[in-house]
Amino acid sequence: MVQYQPPVHETFAALADPTRIGFLERLGRGDATIGQLAAQAGISLTGTKKHVAVLESAGLVTTRKEGRARVCTIGPRRLEREAAWIANYQRVLEERLDHLGKLLERLKAEEGPEEEGRREEQGRPERRDRLAK
Amino acid sequence: MTTKAATYKHTLSRVDGRTIRVERVFDAPRDLVWRAYSEPELLAQWWGRGHRLVVERFEFVKGGHWRVVEHWEGGSAGFEGRFREIEPKTLISQTFEWDGAPGHVSVDTTELSDVDGGRATRVVITSRTFDEQDLEGMMQAGMEAGMAQSHEALDALLARLQGKG
Numbered sequence: 001m002v003q004y005q006p007p008v009h010e011t012f013a014a015l016a017d018p019t020r021i022g023f024l025e026r027l028g029r030g031d032a033t034i035g036q037l038a039a040q041a042g043i044s045l046t047g048t049k050k051h052v053a054v055l056e057s058a059g060l061v062t063t064r065k066e067g068r069a070r071v072c073t074i075g076p077r078r079l080e081r082e083a084a085w086i087a088n089y090q091r092v093l094e095e096r097l098d099h100l101g102k103l104l105e106r107l108k109a110e111e112g113p114e115e116e117g118r119r120e121e122q123g124r125p126e127r128r129d130r131l132a133k
Numbered sequence: 134m135t136t137k138a139a140t141y142k143h144t145l146s147r148v149d150g151r152t153i154r155v156e157r158v159f160d161a162p163r164d165l166v167w168r169a170y171s172e173p174e175l176l177a178q179w180w181g182r183g184h185r186l187v188v189e190r191f192e193f194v195k196g197g198h199w200r201v202v203e204h205w206e207g208g209s210a211g212f213e214g215r216f217r218e219i220e221p222k223t224l225i226s227q228t229f230e231w232d233g234a235p236g237h238v239s240v241d242t243t244e245l246s247d248v249d250g251g252r253a254t255r256v257v258i259t260s261r262t263f264d265e266q267d268l269e270g271m272m273q274a275g276m277e278a279g280m281a282q283s284h285e286a287l288d289a290l291l292a293r294l295q296g297k298g
Contacts, residue, residue, distance in 0.1 A: 093260070097256065099183060100179045103175065104160075
């Protein structure tokens with residue numbers, strides 16, 4: 001099922017650009033020519049070709065010649081590895097923050113509301129505990 | 134599940150090249166959030182995401198070594214690194230290495246700032262891999278360990294990128 005996989009950093013580099021993300025979104029809705037992509041992004045044909053070349057070498061887009069136009073198609077690569085890895089990493093970070101939030105609620109409850117300066121009026125935290133210096 | 138933090142709770146995630154960024158606002162003063170990060174007894178209560186966490190080393194100074202091990206039914210995972218920079222109540226920058234991908238390092242930065250005049254605290258975590266090989270190495274190891282099972286998030290990302298959202 002897995003054929004040639006370009007290194008993951010190529011995919012990340014290919015995705016780290018809003019214009020190229022825009023191209024992928026457009027191509028997700030159907031094929032488009034270089035000219036159509038350029039018009040959509042409001043950039044030159046030359047610039048568009050460069051962006052498409054980056055996407056192509058990362059395996060995210062393929063192109064073919066049709067008459068005088070070059071037509072771009074999304075794929076063959078579907079980002080499974082990268083997306084799964086990123087999604088997993090973000091999930092871990094977010095779960096960690098969920099638990100941090102729960103701990104903070106517990107700590108606030110322990111410290112008690114009166115101590116923690118949660119007054120109704122605009123209680124500015126004048127109190128500053130300075131650590132070192 | 135009603136917490137006062139509910140009104141503040143939100144997470145923004147973004148991928149930019151080799152960087153993953155997660156941000157959240159907690160309904161708690163910065164002092165408290167700082168304690169949760171800097172006191173190992175408190176760190177042990179949340180960092181493991183509900184798993185038992187053993188803080189094996191915690192030299193909370195610049196250059197200091199930290200090591201924690203997450204334990205769960207039938208498994209464990211160790212993580213370690215060094216503190217690169219510590220600014221009290223403001224910033225922690227540390228190297229991060231998972232035992233499953235030894236030698237592949239990322240630099241994680243946690244920044245705290247006041248929200249609502251100090252009533253709440255914004256936490257921004259940025260995780261940046263050193264170079265492409267590190268990213269590749271961590272990813273390969275992660276895949277082999279079967280760590281990537283977040284299909285919902287995956288589907289959402291794929292849908293967004295491919296315009297089917």
